[in-house]
Amino acid sequence: MKKRIANRLSYLGAGIGLALFAIFGLLPGSFIGGVLGLNIAGSIFGLPVEPTVLARVIIVMGMLIGVLVTGTVFIVSGAVIGWLAGLVIDALAKPAEELKEGEKPMKV
Numbered sequence: 797m798k799k800r801i802a803n804r805l806s807y808l809g810a811g812i813g814l815a816l817f818a819i820f821g822l823l824p825g826s827f828i829g830g831v832l833g834l835n836i837a838g839s840i841f842g843l844p845v846e847p848t849v850l851a852r853v854i855i856v857m858g859m860l861i862g863v864l865v866t867g868t869v870f871i872v873s874g875a876v877i878g879w880l881a882g883l884v885i886d887a888l889a890k891p892a893e894e895l896k897e898g899e900k901p902m903k904v
Contacts, residue, residue, distance in 0.1 A: 801889070802882030809878020810871050817870035822863065829862015830855055 833855035837845045845851050 800882065801885045802879050805882035805885070806875045806879035809881075810875040812878070813871040813874020814867075816874065817867050821866045821870050825863040825866030826859050827862075829859040829865075831858075832862060833858020 834845060836858060837851040837854040840854070841848070841851055
């Protein structure tokens, strides 16, 4: 399979998305997921939530889900942006490759 710029830039975009997630998304994802878990535990056990094992497990699962969803959004969006940029570069580079020897490109 021919390596295209779009494939390479999608991997690069995923890596940049992972780095941005580590810098900007880890803490907010954990916080929002924890609040979601606290609301779920509050609706099950009543408010205020007592510090029981099951309530803590629900809150931790909410935090984990929040981090996983935030990470997925950052990584997938970075990969898609990189892939789209690669498609544009591939489309611009393709006409230059198709020119025959001695043929001049058209002026637009």
